[in-house]
Amino acid sequence: MPGSIDLIIWFLGTAFELTFVVCSLARKSFLRYFFLNLYLLLSMTVSIGRFFILWSSGQGSDQYMYFYFYSDALLTVALFVALISLYSHVLGELRAGEYVKWGAVFLLLGTAGFSYAVVAQSATRLSTSFAYELSQNLYFVGLVLTYILWGAVLKLRETRTRPVQIILSLGLYFSGYAASYALANFSGKHGIIQYICPALGCFLPLSWSLTMLRYTEESRLVPAQLLAVPR
Amino acid sequence: MMMAALIFVASLATLWMFFVSYCRSLMASSSRHPLSAEVRDVTGIRTVASAGDYRRVTQLLQLCPDRQEDRTGLQAVSIYHSFLTATRQMFAWIVPSLRSWAEHEQAGCAYFAAVALDRRIAHNREMLAQQDNF
Numbered sequence: 199m200p201g202s203i204d205l206i207i208w209f210l211g212t213a214f215e216l217t218f219v220v221c222s223l224a225r226k227s228f229l230r231y232f233f234l235n236l237y238l239l240l241s242m243t244v245s246i247g248r249f250f251i252l253w254s255s256g257q258g259s260d261q262y263m264y265f266y267f268y269s270d271a272l273l274t275v276a277l278f279v280a281l282i283s284l285y286s287h288v289l290g291e292l293r294a295g296e297y298v299k300w301g302a303v304f305l306l307l308g309t310a311g312f313s314y315a316v317v318a319q320s321a322t323r324l325s326t327s328f329a330y331e332l333s334q335n336l337y338f339v340g341l342v343l344t345y346i347l348w349g350a351v352l353k354l355r356e357t358r359t360r361p362v363q364i365i366l367s368l369g370l371y372f373s374g375y376a377a378s379y380a381l382a383n384f385s386g387k388h389g390i391i392q393y394i395c396p397a398l399g400c401f402l403p404l405s406w407s408l409t410m411l412r413y414t415e416e417s418r419l420v421p422a423q424l425l426a427v428p429r
Numbered sequence: 430m431m432m433a434a435l436i437f438v439a440s441l442a443t444l445w446m447f448f449v450s451y452c453r454s455l456m457a458s459s460s461r462h463p464l465s466a467e468v469r470d471v472t473g474i475r476t477v478a479s480a481g482d483y484r485r486v487t488q489l490l491q492l493c494p495d496r497q498e499d500r501t502g503l504q505a506v507s508i509y510h511s512f513l514t515a516t517r518q519m520f521a522w523i524v525p526s527l528r529s530w531a532e533h534e535q536a537g538c539a540y541f542a543a544v545a546l547d548r549r550i551a552h553n554r555e556m557l558a559q560q561d562n563f
Contacts, residue, residue: 363454369447373440380437419457424450
């Protein structure tokens, strides 16, 4: 069974996910950020499902392992879709919706194809390895896409506070996740490193909820103030 | 191992960039908020804050009853301020322009904290007025 720190992180993460959905409903922004809400609702359902399977079958069981890897792949695809929906928000005025949609489909299929090619040699547990590989590769693609989206935000001088902060939170989440993943490769999942990824999972819905609470859709900021090094 | 090191360095660089921009976006929301005469008097900030004002303003913030709305924003900016102090102390001798950049950023942190102080005072006044009405 997981320890008390794992349980606290699990509870906080699920509570923050629920908070974001409630905040967007209260602020009448549920449909505007539909895919973000969908991702967090899905994540909440998966968290509860994982908890019940863990409770009934134990951490070392096959049921838990399969559920963990397949649900993780599903969540990563949902996060990818949420990220693409942010592209539509930012590039909406350029009427580039169709290009974004097709680009996203090709990228998703390309990543899935690449992941399959990597795990195709492994005869045992092909589908589980594929789900794991797809998740990892989509996280990397997500980081690159968020970086490009941030470039587009600066280039197009996006002034809406909400999308800007949502994208920045996503960038922090992806970068932190990639850094902790690389760190775990160095030293193994010992000590504090094992809590970094779940804690980052709490950060994303928390910062999105705060953005939803603090700012309205009309809130604006000056794009030049966002640059790390003023030009 | 080499690949993991490369990913680690690249992700730390993007993490730093996103963190700076995130904190700047928090501070940008209060940069156009004019300070009240009382807060200007008590903090000593006239129109533009300086890097040295931050410590004094946070001490004043601790004296004022907490307001839940700005707690997380202040924590994020506090981490950013500590990070800037460390950056200034460690790298300013290698890249001298880093010192003025960090000081400029720390002045922004001080102004953000002063605006939070202003809001706390106004909030507490409002609460007192409501209590008096009862």
